[in-house]
Amino acid sequence: MSERGNYEAIRKSILELLDQPEYDDGSVGPVLVRLAWHSAGTYDAETDTGGSNGAGMRYEAEGGDPANAGLQHARVFLEPVKAAHPWVTYSDLWTLAGCVAIEAMGGPKINWLPGRTDFVDDSKLPPRGRLPDGAKGVDHVRNVFTRMGFNDQEIVALSGAHNLGRCHTDRSGFEGKWVHSPTRFSNQYFRLLTRLEWKPKKLNNGVLQFVHVDEDLDEGLMMLPTDMALLSDPGFKxxxxxxxxxxxxxxxxxxxxxxxxxxxxxQRDAQGKVVNSDNLKGGYHS
Ligand code: HEM
Known part of the structure; x- marks a missing residue:
């Protein structure tokens, strides 16, 4: 019997690759969450361009956006899953992997639906520069997420994903993790953001971030300027x-x-079937 459409099998394969003791803090979950978010976060509601359909990060125009530096690791981690289940689209695989990772790290169940396409519709390609820049402030954060269709409450909720993972100097220029246990989903990010004292620090590469040095644990935690922006705006705070x-x-x-x-x-019909997938005009297939 064909396995096509068995997303439980995909979930299982993703779960099996999450723990990797040699990688970062022992899990590839956080970078998979970032891959899912960056695949979708190019969306512009007004022009209906960007978004996870098409898995455009496979190609240089989107994959080579400096904002996506490091996400090739996430894509490579998922290649064995694609090889084992060739029927799954990359766009479904990347988004599902983020959801499975969140759940596996102790986060909430995410209601994920399949049906994305790997057809690339040239007219839907996002220009570079749509993803947020961690060095910026309140207006930038609000503009980027409003463009996708999110309100203040949703922007802050999504930002709580920085409970997971870390910054890498060779990817974004920032360095360090936001919380002590970056492979356990929780609301620790918000507790630390509000309860610790954060000081600006210029790194050797000239990048400015905020740090808290925990003397007991001898472990520095960090915040991006965009994380601090959530505190300085009443609508976010x-x-x-x-x-x-x-x-x-x-x-x-x-x-x-x-x-x-x-x-x-x-776009889905009443039954949840995607209506803007394999009938894309002017697209090409990988
Ligand atoms: C990591 C920026 C929103 C999930 C990072 C990094 C930066 C960044 C600079 C470090 C990348 C690296 O050096 O490897 C931002 C900015 C945001 C934002 C400026 C909005 C203003 C989000 C959202 C999510 C998210 C909405 C998901 C819902 C993550 C995760 C990591 C991460 C999980 C850790 C990746 C890893 O450990 O490799 N983000 N981010 N971020 N971000 Fe965000």
Missing amino acids: EWVLLYADDKAAFYADFANAFAKLMELGI
Whole structure:
């Protein structure tokens, strides 16, 4: 019997590759979450361009965007899954891998639906520069996410993903992790953001970030300027304070916002079938 359409088999294959003791903090989960987010976060609601359909990061125009530096590792980690289940599209695989990783690291269940295409529609290709720049401030963060169709509450909920993973000097120029346990999903990011004292620090490469040096643990934690921006704007801050105190509210809002992120640019009929997939005009197939 053909395995086609058995997404449980894909989930299982993804789960099996998450733990990798040699990689970063022992899990490839965080970089898979970032791959899923960057595949979708190019979306522009006004022109209906960008988004996860087409898995454009396979190609230089999008894959070579400096904002996507390092995500080739995530894509390579997923190649054995694609090889074992060749029927799955890359766009479904990358988005599902992010959701599976979040759940496996203790996060909420994300309502993920299949049906994305690997057809690349030239008229839907996003220009570079649509993903957020960590060195910037409140207006930039709000503009980028409003363009995708998110409100302040959703922006802050999504930002809670920085509970996971770390920055790498050779990828973004920033360095370090946001929380002590970067492979366990929780609301620790919001608690640390509100409760610790953060000081600006210029790294040797000239990049400015914010640091807290925990003397007991002898372990420095970091925040991006865009993370600090969530504290300096009242519309963002009210949600930061809520999520720092209410883990259940954060989990529920994050699950909704991440599911919405994964669906950007995907049009479905009443049965949930994608209607803008294999009938794309002017597209080409990998
Ligand atoms: C990592 C920026 C929003 C998930 C990073 C890194 C930067 C960054 C600079 C470090 C990359 C590296 O050096 O490897 C931003 C900015 C955002 C934003 C400026 C918005 C203003 C998000 C959102 C999500 C997310 C919405 C998911 C919902 C992640 C994850 C990592 C990460 C999981 C860790 C990756 C790893 O460990 O390799 N982000 N991000 N980020 N980001 Fe974001």
